[in-house]
Amino acid sequence: MTRLPSLRAGEPVLAFDVGGTDIKSGLVDPSGAVLGLRRTATPLDPDDGAGNPERIVARLAELRDDYRREFPEVRPTAAGLLVPGIVDPDRGIGVFSSNLGWHDAPIRDLAEQCLGLPVAFNHDIHGSSMAEYRLGSAGRFRDVVVMIIGTGIAGTIIVDGRAHLAQGYAGEFGHSPVADGPVCACGAVGCLEAVASAGAIARRYTAARPTSAAPASGAHDVLARAQAGDPVAAEVWDSAVDALALSFTQVAAFLAPEAIIIAGGLSRAGDALFAPLRERVDRRLSYHRRPEILPAELGEDAGLAGAALFARARATATDGGAA
Amino acid sequence: MTRLPSLRAGEPVLAFDVGGTDIKSGLVDPSGAVLGLRRTATPLDPDDGAGNPERIVARLAELRDDYRREFPEVRPTAAGLLVPGIVDPDRGIGVFSSNLGWHDAPIRDLAEQCLGLPVAFNHDIHGSSMAEYRLGSAGRFRDVVVMIIGTGIAGTIIVDGRAHLAQGYAGEFGHSPVADGPVCACGAVGCLEAVASAGAIARRYTAARPTSAAPASGAHDVLARAQAGDPVAAEVWDSAVDALALSFTQVAAFLAPEAIIIAGGLSRAGDALFAPLRERVDRRLSYHRRPEILPAELGEDAGLAGAALFARARATATDGGAA
Numbered sequence: 001m002t003r004l005p006s007l008r009a010g011e012p013v014l015a016f017d018v019g020g021t022d023i024k025s026g027l028v029d030p031s032g033a034v035l036g037l038r039r040t041a042t043p044l045d046p047d048d049g050a051g052n053p054e055r056i057v058a059r060l061a062e063l064r065d066d067y068r069r070e071f072p073e074v075r076p077t078a079a080g081l082l083v084p085g086i087v088d089p090d091r092g093i094g095v096f097s098s099n100l101g102w103h104d105a106p107i108r109d110l111a112e113q114c115l116g117l118p119v120a121f122n123h124d125i126h127g128s129s130m131a132e133y134r135l136g137s138a139g140r141f142r143d144v145v146v147m148i149i150g151t152g153i154a155g156t157i158i159v160d161g162r163a164h165l166a167q168g169y170a171g172e173f174g175h176s177p178v179a180d181g182p183v184c185a186c187g188a189v190g191c192l193e194a195v196a197s198a199g200a201i202a203r204r205y206t207a208a209r210p211t212s213a214a215p216a217s218g219a220h221d222v223l224a225r226a227q228a229g230d231p232v233a234a235e236v237w238d239s240a241v242d243a244l245a246l247s248f249t250q251v252a253a254f255l256a257p258e259a260i261i262i263a264g265g266l267s268r269a270g271d272a273l274f275a276p277l278r279e280r281v282d283r284r285l286s287y288h289r290r291p292e293i294l295p296a297e298l299g300e301d302a303g304l305a306g307a308a309l310f311a312r313a314r315a316t317a318t319d320g321g322a323a
Numbered sequence: 324m325t326r327l328p329s330l331r332a333g334e335p336v337l338a339f340d341v342g343g344t345d346i347k348s349g350l351v352d353p354s355g356a357v358l359g360l361r362r363t364a365t366p367l368d369p370d371d372g373a374g375n376p377e378r379i380v381a382r383l384a385e386l387r388d389d390y391r392r393e394f395p396e397v398r399p400t401a402a403g404l405l406v407p408g409i410v411d412p413d414r415g416i417g418v419f420s421s422n423l424g425w426h427d428a429p430i431r432d433l434a435e436q437c438l439g440l441p442v443a444f445n446h447d448i449h450g451s452s453m454a455e456y457r458l459g460s461a462g463r464f465r466d467v468v469v470m471i472i473g474t475g476i477a478g479t480i481i482v483d484g485r486a487h488l489a490q491g492y493a494g495e496f497g498h499s500p501v502a503d504g505p506v507c508a509c510g511a512v513g514c515l516e517a518v519a520s521a522g523a524i525a526r527r528y529t530a531a532r533p534t535s536a537a538p539a540s541g542a543h544d545v546l547a548r549a550q551a552g553d554p555v556a557a558e559v560w561d562s563a564v565d566a567l568a569l570s571f572t573q574v575a576a577f578l579a580p581e582a583i584i585i586a587g588g589l590s591r592a593g594d595a596l597f598a599p600l601r602e603r604v605d606r607r608l609s610y611h612r613r614p615e616i617l618p619a620e621l622g623e624d625a626g627l628a629g630a631a632l633f634a635r636a637r638a639t640a641t642d643g644g645a646a
Contacts, residue, residue: 086610096610143489157577159487166466169579169612176576177569177607187609246500250573253499254480256492284500286510287409287419289492 005135005298005305007032013311014067014079014117016060017124017303018042020051020099023059024301027067028308029074036067037301042100051100053107057114064115080120080127080311081111082303087123087168095168098185118317120310123168127306128298129156130163132263134309136297141258145251146296147173149244150264153193157255173251178243192247196240198265205236219265223272241273245280248293252281256289263296270295328458328621328628330355336634337390337402337440339383340447340626341365343374343422346382347624350390351631352397359390360624365423374423376430380437387438403443403450403634404434405626410446410491418491421508441640443633446491450629451621452479453486455586457632459620464581468574469619470496472567473587476516480578496574501566515570519563521588528559542588546595564596568603571616575604579612586619593618 009032017024019042026037040063043055060081067074085097092108094100108121129138129146138144138158147155153174157164164170174193175186184191194200198219205222206215209232216222216233225233248260266273278293298305332355340347342365349360366382368375383404390397408420415431417423431444452461452469461467461481470478476497480487487493497516498509507514517523521542528545529538532555539545539556548556571583589596601616621628 143487143493159482160485162483164466164482164487164578166579166612170466170577172576172579172611175609175611176573184609188607250499251577253495254493254574254577255487256489256495284511286498286507288495288498289489 007034007135007305007308007312010312011078011315012074012076013308013315014064014076014115015304015307015311016063016079017082017127017307018051018056018060018100019084019124020097023056023063024304025060025063025067026304026308027071027074027076028311029071034301034304034308035071035074037304045101048101051097051102053094053102053105053110056100057107057110060111061114076117076311078118078120078311078315079111079115080122080307080309080314081107082122082124082127082307082310083107084124087121087126089122089126089165089168092119092121118314120307120314122306122310123165124303125154125171126156126163126165127310128263128302129158129171129306131302131306131309132261132296132298133158133163135305136261136302137294138259138261138296143255143257144259144261145171145173145255145257145291146261146263148264149197149262149266151197151199153197153264157257159255173247176247176250178246192243196243196247201236201240201266204240205233208232208236220269223269227272237272238276241276242280245277245284248277248281248291249284249288252285252288252291257291258289259292259294261294261296263298263302267295330357330458330628330631330635333635334401334638335397335399336631336638337387337399337438338627338630338634339386339402340405340450340630341374341379341383341423342407342447343420346379346386347627348383348386348390349627349631350394350397350399351634352394357624357627357631358394358397360627368424371424374420374425376417376425376428376433379423380430380433383434384437399440399634401441401443401634401638402434402438403445403630403632403637404430405445405447405450405630405633406430407447410444410449412445412449412488412491415442415444441637443630443637445629445633446488447626448477448494449479449486449488450633451586451625452481452494452629454625454629454632455584455619455621456481456486458628459584459625460617461582461584461619466578466580467582467584468494468496468578468580468614469584469586471587472520472585472589474520474522476520476587480580482578496570499570499573501569515566519566519570524559524563524589527563528556531555531559543592546592550595560595561599564599565603567600568607571600571604571614572607572611575608575611575614580614581612582615582617584617584619586621586625590618 026034086095094105179190184194201219202216349357409418417428502513507517524542525539
């Protein structure tokens with residue numbers, strides 16, 4: 001029913017992971033089981049497709065009501081809410097989201113009012129990363145980077161067992177320059193995300209493909225074509241792995257993590273990604289500490305697990321309310 | 324007599340900053356004044372120029388004896404010892420030094436035996452950085468990077484007020500790739516240090532200069548020639564600033580520090596460095612947090628101040644001895 005690992009016994013909580021397309025939600029019971037895991041459409045403004053924070057929060061309250069009806073015996077004591085973009089968890093602010101179009105939205109306060117529960121508010125990437133750290137393969141390291149490579153590329157830097165957030169600005173690996181081009185959606189030039197994200201791999205192949213070939217349906221399609229002998233697909237895949245190797249080398253020089261954990265869609269490429277990536281990072285490094293490069297263990301619901309973990313921490317925080 | 328800021332009142336300690344050429348030393352009295360600040364030659368092996376740890380530590384004991392004679396009223400309760408290379412402060416090990424030629428040398432234990440004092444042992448770059456953080460301009464930030472650009476390039480990452488060391492491997496900004504070449508002394512290709520350190524700027528100019536021009540005496544000489552209209556010098560300086568801007572952009576994307584503080588010889592170039600560097604980093608960034616880019620406040624004796632700070636922490640550590 002769910003690929004989520006057990007969260008162990010604890011406070012019952014609601015968990016929400018709001019994306020640009022859908023909202024993942026679930027109710028975690030006191031045993032740690034996730035009940036009613038589902039995806040529903042993110043309510044977007046019909047005019048411009050923006051995600052009005054009040055409308056989204058109202059949708060979360062509807063979901064809470066659904067869970068009350070379905071599971072009346074489970075009474076959540078807090079909620080965890082993850083959103084994309086730049087997020088300031090300390091102030092509870094959605095600073096900026098290109099997908100959802102908000103600026104400086106006081107989402108945590110809105111959600112607490114609307115849900116009538118204390119809300120742990122954070123960045124979706126950070127939620128997924130921390131779930132991977134607390135429940136998955138990253139947990140045996142003190143200094144580790146979790147990098148999520150999917151539509152975009154971003155991650156969380158864990159230093160001595162603690163996440164380094166920098167008011168939501170840290171871990172933007174995807175928006176670090178690795179090349180002289182192309183121009184990225186963020187406005188900067190040569191960002192890793194514009195070369196090596198799953199989305200960029202599909203786009204770059206589609207733009208460069210012979211006219212006889214169909215557009216790529218995704219990065220895995222590009223990889224399949226490369227493995228079937230398509231030289232354009234092979235070149236796109238190879239250059240993406242090169243860009244990732246360059247970025248991982250920079251991470252190793254700056255931060256010297258014991259490991260870099262790759263999550264997100266691209267991590268499911270397996271050896272076609274990990275074998276050349278490890279080999280190229282190893283070749284680029286000299287005396288540096290060599291990070292293990294490992295796939296994440298949690299699946300695509302890692303964010304929901306992270307929301308639940310944050311919610312439980314919020315439920316048991318000593319202040320019992322604000323902050 | 325010394326450019327060091329006051330260390331304030333505290334335990335009297337010995338401070339040593341061992342480099343590949345000389346040892347800086349000083350005695351800090353209970354008021355925080357640095358007495359007998361001096362440089363003496365690092366004793367190197369006459370055959371291969373390597374720095375035998377026992378010989379170096381014996382030299383430190385001679386310096387301690389000198390201070391005893393000169394300042395008999397000051398009785399140090401601990402010593403701080405900084406060395407170059409890869410250093411594991413937790414285990415007290417000099418892991419590797421290309422200058423001094425050691426591998427896995429138990430220098431802290433040797434120094435404690437030879438000096439008869441508890442010894443705080445650390446990396447010279449980290450000592451300088453932490454002095455800058457505790458006594459200089461970096462101190463008003465919680466998330467800050469101190470980057471020392473001199474013969475080499477390395478620094479310290481401070482996350483939420485605490486240094487991120489990673490057993491001595493973190494902060495190797497100079498050995499992160501920024502270009503396809505040249506091969507760096509470390510063995511890797513295109514390291515920042517091989518393009519933009521003060522040493523590399525002088526070397527690159529000297530290699531590329533017209534045969535009628537004299538070799539550069541240092542990076543400041545290259546800058547002076549550029550300002551006097553030498554196009555080769557201008558190109559070398561410009562490409563070094565470009566490489567630094569690229570690296571600072573990567574630091575901003577990964578770590579999002581509030582500020583990057585530049586210390587070391589190159590920081591004394593003033594506006595010729597800071598103005599174009601700030602402008603280029605600003606141009607490269609999009610939604611990222613923009614770091615302030617500031618010169619360090621402490622001079623070349625920052626390392627000695629760091630050694631003294633570490634020694635005082637060691638003197639007042641509750642265990643009073645080992646570790």
